[in-house]
Amino acid sequence: MSDYARITKDGLWGNNVVFAQMLALCPLMAVTGTATNGLGMGLASTAVLVASNILISGLRRFISAEVRIPVYIVFIATLVTLVDMSLNAWLHDLYKVLGLFIALIVVNCAILGRAESFASKNSVAPAAVDGLMMGLGFTLALVVLGGVREVLGSGTLFAQAHLLLGNAFAFLELTLIHDYKGFLLMILPPGGFLALGFLLAGKRVLDRRLAERATAAATPEPAAG
């Protein structure tokens, strides 16, 4: 498996920010009341993650190990503020939906985590790919959790997606259960923890099944790999 394939697989599944590293749970719980909010937050985080990984890996040889954390934090906070300002100025409608969450990206430990554990040790291209894949993995987690909570909590999926993606994506807005009275708990933070718990358990089971199948397939021909 090539390096990039491994980075991709790690980011999306094996070392997923939420499902494996258990990072960034604060923004996760805050925004996943609907799948649309999750998607928006995920895309904004991905943009910051890619930019911060590129910046930090480009400058990694100049940064002393002793002061690396403050330097990373300053860079990440600046990038987030730049994203915040530009969205507010040029994509104001999107900002009205996401504005509250953007500041939360600063405290997203996944971004500092990738700067520390990947970007500071690798060259620019792999760092950019790592940022992109970790970001998409995070987006995946946000959308899945947001979708589950939204369907159970209010019976819709991707409500108000046109505010985020433009009117062309209005077809995404589904009402799955008509005349649904709603299951309030799922919209509230405890519902987020409950749903995340079940999703994590599900991933564990799936991973174990896959591993069992892999060993079962590998046993007759141990020399295969």
Add this chain to the structure above:
Amino acid sequence: MRPIFNWEKLDLLKGKLGYQGALVAVAGLVTSGALALASKVTGPEIEAAAARDLQQSLSQVLTSEHDNDLIKDSVRMTGPGGNEITVYKARHLGRVEAVVFQVTGTGYGGPIVCVMGVGRDGKVQGVRVIKHTETPGLGDKIELAKDGWIHAFEGRFLGDPPPEKFAVKKDGGVFDQFAGATITPRGVVKAVKGGLEFFGREKAALLDEADESATRKAGDGAARTEPGP
């Protein structure tokens, strides 16, 4: 062959306290420079967008025809809650036809900030909740995006219903509460009632009718009007 850049020397330097201090200083300097630049570039755009938002929310609670720029035609006054608020005046041919101002109620999860428009006749033209922290799915029906409840105020004034009936049904009034949430609508109803009482009290100043009374009040410190044209 001599390398273009002496990395080993840099690695040695990186251990020095001076280099580290300088590194943090340079990082801080460069990023603040970037932010200052970005703020300069985006500032006017952000202000324009905020003004557009304000204009939009003001026009939502106004039904009176007006021909002036509301945002420029505003005064600061002591509002219903005793705090300073901005009152926007909608004029047609120079006469104040309606005023728009903010009122704040107390909900279940904290303050509920509403903007309301009141016509010259004292009737509510519209109310919109602009900020709240009520329970999603229960209390958030005060948002127009979730429910039409907020329309119940339109055309109401102190008299229809009378002040003692200007409350939610549970308190003997005429306005609906929500199943499972009384505190939220009660907060909004009280805020609107407070707004109407404020309008009744300050009517002269709000409608520019009695300049002398406005001047007197400004002297008392109860109300301040900006020097008009």
